Amino acid sequence: MSEPQSKLKNSDFFLPDFCQVQSVFLVLLAGELLAVLFTFLNAQPQSSLWNLLGLYSISIQIVSLFSVACLCLLRPYMTNYSDWISGILSLLVVLVTTLIFSLSVIRWYWLQPIDLGQQAQSHMVIRNLFIAGLIGSVVLRYFYLLQQYRQQVSLEASARLQALQARIRPHFLFNSMNVIASLTRVDPAKAESAIEDLSDLFRATLENKQELIPFAKELENTERYLSIEKLRLGYRLLIEKDIQREALEIMVPPLSMQPLLENAVYHGIQNLPDGGIVKLSAVVSNKELVIEVTNPVGGERASGGHGMALRNITQRLEVIYNGKAQLARSSENNLYRVSMRIPVKKPDF
Known part of the structure; x- marks a missing residue:
């Protein structure tokens, strides 16, 4: 054996x-x-x-x-x-x-x-x-x-987790299809590139049956999503990353970062005429992986529009980590920040 x-x-x-x-x-x-x-x-x-x-x-x-x-x-x-x-x-x-x-x-x-x-x-x-x-x-x-x-309890948690993940995928699919539809007449070549990125992203997420994946893989999936958004928003969307090397091998739930970045784009950058910078950081501190997504917002948008995604991710973290993971958000000086703390778990070889 x-x-x-x-x-x-x-x-x-x-x-x-x-x-x-x-x-x-x-x-x-x-x-x-x-x-x-x-x-x-x-x-x-x-x-x-x-x-x-x-x-x-x-x-x-x-x-x-x-x-x-x-x-x-x-x-x-x-x-x-x-x-x-x-x-x-x-x-x-x-x-x-x-x-x-x-x-x-x-x-x-x-x-x-x-x-x-x-x-x-x-x-x-x-x-x-x-x-x-x-x-x-x-x-x-x-x-x-x-x-x-x-x-x-484990079987019930697994079934609940699958249901929560299933709620994320259609939401992401509809938004991505809207992006592609907006590019079809304006720039067919970019629309084709977006379809390829979307195909690669869904192939990676739908074929994955694991509860946790390496953060490096999750980061790779989010980059595919951001490439789709960059085709739509162009120069208005800038990405800054500060990823600690040690964080890349930490295990995280699949599709845990993409909804946060999607909110940063749709409820932040998209509503600003000049766009802005979405900052993504990931560091390991006190046996926790701390992931932060920060984006600029305008006026009344500073605290709105993030509820559904955050509730969904919070429920998934609760199911997987049984209260040991945290998700917090704050808004200050027209900057919206979401911080996710996940217990450090490395892959079993």
Whole structure:
């Protein structure tokens, strides 16, 4: 099995990766909470709570840590089996660990001047196995349901993202066709060039099935769009770019920049008799890719006309990054600025 396929199977597997420190810490915390619960349930009026808590804590943590260590080693192999078989194997690991621990405790009593009796020994082993099996089954069931819930959320988010992207493409197509229509009679050669750029742009976007693409690819697509607008507006449209080299390999949502530039052209440059400069910058700062689009506007246009595109992009960022990305806009001195902050994510090779 190739490495990408192995990573995909591991991400879809219901059992957490117990080799990670965070998972081990959560197991220790849950074990200690169980120890406190068992202490209060079994405490006698004359017994010492601290001694009883220490006994339960040591017992539960030993079983938990050994079980986690075994599951950490076995998890890569269990991903080759169904969830049902993997769940049974995981439960068997917990039960075998509990059995070994119980027999070790009995062996320790044999070395001490304490006689538990055969019946007490059997009762302790059965009780421990029952409690471990019950808790293990509940925990494994929880992990399975959590994984199913995450898959459902992921599928719903993917479907929602595709719907949002589908809303952008027709909007862009109609505007581009209007550009081409305006050039058909005035300059057929430029209209033909615009059709070629539009064809290349749509081929690149429609064939792409990925949720994220390199920023360099997104920048290439936006340049095709801007070339179409330059054919229409001529000298009135100037573009200034300040792109950090490190930003080119950051992964971004496809068609995330084009609507911002489209707004800058249609609600800014197009309405100014002398045109203006659209400034595009992209830098990596504090583990974020910061993309800014700035354009001049005139008077009442300074804060209008950008709502639909911004709402659409905001929704897409929310779906993809779950609140970790931001989109902000500001207007000052007849300059309109949109800033998009995206968590740094580089391609997996």
